[in-house]
Amino acid sequence: MTLYANNDALMCKIFAMTLQGEVQDWFHTLSPYLIQNFDELSLVFSKEYSSYRSIKNRSDQLFSMKKDLNESLRTYVKRFKAEKAKIVGCDDSIACSASKKDSQQITNYVEN
Structure with missing residues (x-):
């Protein structure tokens, strides 16, 4: 992904393609147009999964x-x-x- 670091749209699409299972389901629940660039996607993803659900x-x-x-x-x-x-x-x-x-x-x- 380092090769495409300057192309936010492509980075978001490549990232989404790597998701599986429950994380992919989570990704598809995001509202359209919520994410404007890869930095925002990274932030939203990190907030959701950084602790990987300390509260079960x-x-x-x-x-x-x-x-x-x-x-x-x-x-x-x-x-x-x-x-x-x-x-x-x-x-x-x-x-x-x-x-x-x-x-x-x-x-x-x-x-x-």
Whole structure:
């Protein structure tokens, strides 16, 4: 990456391509146009992962998430993924069960 140090856009794209798993999920929850250059990306990433979650979140916290009445499904899914990304080693089956639980509550609300 040293070869491209003067090209912020390319540095950001190359950095994003190196991410995997939960970190990649976190990256995709960032708001569009939030990051203006690679220095800002470095700062946001460092703030998020410098301590690598000294406060451990547990996967059962996903079950307490609820979609707000005025919240779009897209926004809710983005928020859900952001919370999942905060849980180190979150099992996908638990996250899937938690999201199904809330989708069932949404369906019941719409039907009534």
